[in-house]
Amino acid sequence: MYKRILVPVDGSSASLNGLDEAVRLAKTGGAALRVLHVVDGIAFVGEHSAFTADAESFRRSGKKMMDDVMSRVRKQPVRADSLIVENLTGRAADSIVKEARKWRADLIVMGTHGRRGFNRFVFGSDAELVVRTAQVPVLLVRGRARSTKAGARRKKKSR
Known part of the structure; x- marks a missing residue:
């Protein structure tokens, strides 16, 4: 069983899905969580090109x-701490891997946006x-899929 789970978050719904899964795993297995946020200048500039902030x-x-x-x-019965690191010149992934090594995480759980095509490029x-x-296993958590019932209701309404 995992003892130290690193979970990077950026505030997106995808990262919160990853957080929820990490909390579930920590509760089930008694693992400690480290919630990591990387202050990543590239992400801000890339996703909001008109956004100029220091x-x-x-x-x-x-x-x-x-x-x-x-x-x-903190509303959950898990041991958790948090860490904010800065990487204003590189990729957030580099900081995530570095922290996993430094903290000796035995699992990384992270949400993924599932970008395709041009956005991924x-x-x-x-x-x-x-x-x-x-150097440790990584569990990627996709966004929650829409339920079949909800999709069927929308389809029916549009007819």
Whole structure:
């Protein structure tokens, strides 16, 4: 069973899906969680090209997001701590793998956006890079699929 689970979060619904799965695994197996946020300047510039903010605003928004995430985690019966690291010049994946090694995580659980085509080419895939370079298992959690019933109801309404 896993004893130390690293879960990177960025505030997106995909990363929160990963967080939920990591919490579930930690509760089941008694593992400790480390919730990691990487203040990543490349992600902000890449996803919001018109967004020009300095590193301090990245730090503030990262801290606010992490406070919200940890408030959610503390409601669960798991041992957890949090860490914010800065990587304003490189990929978040590099910081995730480095922290997994440093903290001696035996599992990384992360949400994935599942980008395809042009978006994947432009933004890359931190999840893919973590899978390729981590020295421990990586569990990727996709976004929650729409239920078949909900999809059928929408289809029926549109007729």
